Amino acid sequence: MSFARIVNRRAIYFLGSVAAGATGAAGLASSDFNGSFFNGNNNNPKNNGSSWWKGLAGTSAAAAPALRVAEVEKGKTPEDFQQVYNAIAKKIIDDDEYDNYIGYGPVLVRLSWHSAGTFDKNDNSGGSYGGTYRFPKETNDPSNKGLQNAKAFLEPIYEQFPWISHGDLYTLGGVTALQEMQGPKVPWRPGRVDLPESATPENGRLPDAENGADYVRNFFKRFGFTDQEVVALIGAHALGKTHMANSGYEGPWGAATNTFSNEFFVNLLNEQWKKEKTEAGNSQYNSPSGFMMMPTDFALKEDNTYLKYVKKYAENQDVFFEDFKNAYKKLLENGIEFPEGTPTIVFKTLDEQEQ
Ligand code: HEM
Structure with missing residues (x-):
């Protein structure tokens, strides 16, 4: 059973039993998802539409750079994202032999951070929104060595849920791994939109550990x-x-x-x-x-x-x-504007769902 609570006119969806128990709020109906934030994100990498830029038209060069506007995947509800969470969480358990039985959890958290870690607030370039890690220039950035394992791990998940944007998948992968490794619940918002290859940031934006x-x-x-x-x-x-x-x-x-x-x-x-x-x-x-x-x-x-x-x-x-x-939530959401009505989802862990 899921619950919805409206706080400051924003929707927070607690899919976890703990959080749900704390809300005491109204049941979640599919009619809750007919809001304007569903505008046809079909995860098409050739999506060259302009809607993902909040236009700068009419502003001066000195104005704050444009944020990218989240568009929740068409018709998808918090329950759909919980299904993606569950598939990732189950695969972490199934493929537990990876890296001498550390499993894929840590490398998934690292992928989520590196997919977001190219962000530059000066021009709002990079960041998790466009899912550009999937393009060779970013995949092959020397700073991303090892993350191809996380990418390969997520490929069958993407095949199972081809409607999800890559930015949502990479960030959701990190949130899932963190929660399944007994980390804190991270409220997560969907709606990143695949950007074309031309939006891929140059290499060199990730940190060099040989420093003070x-x-x-x-x-x-x-x-x-x-x-x-x-x-x-x-x-x-x-x-x-x-x-x-x-x-x-x-x-x-x-x-x-x-x-x-x-x-x-x-x-x-x-x-x-x-x-x-x-x-x-x-x-x-x-x-x-x-x-x-x-x-x-x-x-x-x-x-x-x-x-x-x-x-x-x-x-x-x-x-x-x-x-x-x-x-971490701020890291995953840098440079993105989430329109009013975008659901904030608190996922239920596998353990909680078994109870
Ligand atoms: C100054 C900032 C940072 C530097 C220089 C840095 C650098 C590195 C390096 C060099 C590795 C080893 C990669 C490998 O050899 O496989 C690593 C691993 C890792 N990093 Fe960071 N990192 C930084 C910040 C972060 C942040 C902010 C996060 C997440 C919020 C993070 C999460 C991880 C995780 C989970 C691993 C382990 C990956 C694995 O086991 O495969 N790091 N980091």
Whole structure:
């Protein structure tokens, strides 16, 4: 049973039993989805229509850059997106042998971040909206090495749900993986529209880990993130591992590689770190427990402002989860305007659905 609640004239759809229990609101009927936000997004990569730009006509060159306007896939309801969530979640379980039984969760979170991590707020280019990661220029960006595994993982999902836009699929993949790895519920909004290949950003927009705090702070200015949001986001490195063949780093940041937690911060503060060179010539901090940190990770301990948040998140996982949820949602939605009536969906985990 699903529920709808109207808050400030925006629709929030709680598909999770926990959230649903908290709403006590009206039942969700298909008639709720006849709103104007359904305007024919057919996921056509050749969609050259102008509707995905909120026009700049009549504005001066100094005006804020145009946002891209979300258009929910025609006729699709929150339940349809829950079906996509379920298919991804089940496949994560079925294909659990990937990466020595870490599974696909971490690499799916990384794909969602890299699909959004090309964003530039100065001209609203890049970002998750256009799903341009699917084009060779972006797939083959050296910074995206390893993500072809996540792309291949999602291909059969796309075949099963060919109506979904790639931007929605990549971001939903990350949200699904995060929730299934016991991370926070991330309210997610649909409506990204496939943009043509010409919208693919140039390579070089993703961060280089061989850098310190000044670089990290400056890099994330392009998104408009605060110091606190930057620290929270990088806490995602509790998940998965680095791979020599992909990045020239090797090893995990912690022990629980497929459970979302604040372990990254705890280890950053408490492990005995030794700076060493990897066989690829990169600098990497290693600990006797077999954990690692890249220079951009370690920078969070070296900068006093960042350190304040590292300590806060190491002490309190709930605070970390809340801040991560908000920053990650912002990351996935950068540069997009969601028209009034666009549903905000809180997905139910597989576990919740079994109860
Ligand atoms: C300064 C910012 C960042 C840098 C320099 C960075 C760099 C890297 C590198 C080099 C890897 C290893 C890739 C490999 O060898 O397979 C990695 C993995 C990963 N990153 Fe980041 N990252 C940053 C921020 C983020 C953010 C914001 C997120 C998510 C919100 C994220 C999520 C992940 C995840 C989940 C993995 C593990 C992937 C796997 O196990 O296959 N990273 N990152």
